[in-house]
Amino acid sequence: MSKPIVATTSLAGCFGCHMSVLDIDERILELIELVEFNKSPINDIKKFTKKCDIGLIEGGCCNSENVHVLRDFREHCKILVSVGECAIMGGLPAMRNGIPIRECLEEAYLNGPTVVGNEEGIIPNDPELPMLLDKVYPCHEIVKIDYFLPGCPPRADLIWEALVALVTGDEMKLPYEVLKFD
Amino acid sequence: MSQFVKFTIDTIECMATRGQYLVDAARENGIFIPTLCNYPGVKPKGSCRICTVKVNGKLMTACTTPVAEGMNVENESAEINDLRKSIIELLFVEGNHFCPACEKSGSCELQALAYRFKMLVPRFPFQFPYRSVDASHPKIIKDHNRCILCKRCIRAITDDSGRSIFAYRKRGIGVEVVVDPKLGKQLTDELAQKAMDICPVGSILVKEKGFNVPIGARRYDKSPIGSDIESMQISKI
Ligand code: SF4
Numbered sequence: 001m002s003k004p005i006v007a008t009t010s011l012a013g014c015f016g017c018h019m020s021v022l023d024i025d026e027r028i029l030e031l032i033e034l035v036e037f038n039k040s041p042i043n044d045i046k047k048f049t050k051k052c053d054i055g056l057i058e059g060g061c062c063n064s065e066n067v068h069v070l071r072d073f074r075e076h077c078k079i080l081v082s083v084g085e086c087a088i089m090g091g092l093p094a095m096r097n098g099i100p101i102r103e104c105l106e107e108a109y110l111n112g113p114t115v116v117g118n119e120e121g122i123i124p125n126d127p128e129l130p131m132l133l134d135k136v137y138p139c140h141e142i143v144k145i146d147y148f149l150p151g152c153p154p155r156a157d158l159i160w161e162a163l164v165a166l167v168t169g170d171e172m173k174l175p176y177e178v179l180k181f182d
Numbered sequence: 183m184s185q186f187v188k189f190t191i192d193t194i195e196c197m198a199t200r201g202q203y204l205v206d207a208a209r210e211n212g213i214f215i216p217t218l219c220n221y222p223g224v225k226p227k228g229s230c231r232i233c234t235v236k237v238n239g240k241l242m243t244a245c246t247t248p249v250a251e252g253m254n255v256e257n258e259s260a261e262i263n264d265l266r267k268s269i270i271e272l273l274f275v276e277g278n279h280f281c282p283a284c285e286k287s288g289s290c291e292l293q294a295l296a297y298r299f300k301m302l303v304p305r306f307p308f309q310f311p312y313r314s315v316d317a318s319h320p321k322i323i324k325d326h327n328r329c330i331l332c333k334r335c336i337r338a339i340t341d342d343s344g345r346s347i348f349a350y351r352k353r354g355i356g357v358e359v360v361v362d363p364k365l366g367k368q369l370t371d372e373l374a375q376k377a378m379d380i381c382p383v384g385s386i387l388v389k390e391k392g393f394n395v396p397i398g399a400r401r402y403d404k405s406p407i408g409s410d411i412e413s414m415q416i417s418k419i
Pocket residue numbers: 278279280281284285286287288290291292293328383384385
């Protein structure tokens with residue numbers, strides 16, 4: 001039987017969840033026995049080359065590119081997992097959600113205390129740049145998400161358990177100390 | 183009439199003092215009924231509905247219902263626990279709960295209940311309401327993003343003449359719990375600390391006291407909320 005194929009991505013996240021995947025330490029050797037990786041920043045494969053079984057999503061959707069990538073993952077993966085608080089509820093980037101987008105941009109590029117050298121008062125709007133969304137969206141409000149792994153980042157043990165459970169089909173245990181929101 | 187009554191919770195036989203509220207009676211019998219707005223020693227209010235149980239088949243709040251002889255209470259059923267879980271989920275989506283950046287994380291009762299009920303994601307859409315943080319009081323910060331309007335602070339924190347130092351402001355969906363502008367000066371250091379401790383979430387913070395307990399040593403890092411009560415039951419058997 002061929003190995004299950006895993007893809008991963010980081011949307012509006014900080015890469016902390018990916019670091020937590022690496023935090024499984026020597027079990028990473030077991031992991032590469034267990035699964036094959038496709039599109040992922042871990043192996044730097046930039047485009048899907050085949051259909052995948054499991055997609056791990058870090059980060060919520062803060063711009064049009066995030067939405068595009070997330071939809072691409074939904075199309076290519078049988079199972080999608082929201083990994084971490086940002087994917088699940090927007091996380092720290094969503095702290096801007098109560099504030100109008102114009103105000104956020106003006107604070108970042110015009111009025112903020114750390115703004116230097118923008119004498120012309122330009123707010124970046126090059127067509128090459130992804131459009132910011134009005135707010136940061138949890139992934140499951142954009143596409144169907146099958147499973148959720150909370151934590152900031154989720155504990156390495158939680159990610160490991162979830163991957164093993166998904167690959168082997170066993171039920172996942174959720175020990176108290178690995179299910180945390182911080 | 184005897185001073186004691188016999189009743190059952192999930193078919194376990196219990197005994198309590200007549201007139202005791204169900205949550206307290208259950209606790210004395212080593213059974214945990216989850217609570218949020220209720221606080222030992224403070225007059226019950228029955229506002230959050232987390233403590234919902236079925237008494238002789240009817241839904242009731244255990245923090246406001248006195249025990250009576252022969253009551254059959256249903257506490258740990260799948261139906262009731264899902265009702266409770268849905269209330270927790272509602273509280274998460276109707277405020278702004280960014281646990282990774284919250285001073286109360288690890289010691290928060292709302293979060294601890296979410297852990298206990300294994301909430302992975304709320305079933306309701308996130309509202310992301312606009313709420314402010316009020317740091318104008320010299321001693322405390324009032325973060326409206328996290329307030330669950332349980333009224334514990336209003337009921338428990340009073341000045342020498344029994345007036346509440348915390349109060350409601352605005353109405354309906356915009357309602358906020360604030361420090362009463364006239365009585366705010368009466369908030370002593372001890373009362374400020376008491377208010378922070380009594381708030382189940384991270385909505386009342388004594389200035390410069392946040393994040394002073396390391397991760398791993400916080401109240402609910404190692405053991406679930408209610409496990410202290412349940413361990414009494416186990417040792418009793
Ligand atoms: S108050 Fe509790 S639930 Fe809300 S953000 Fe803080 S820790 Fe999380």
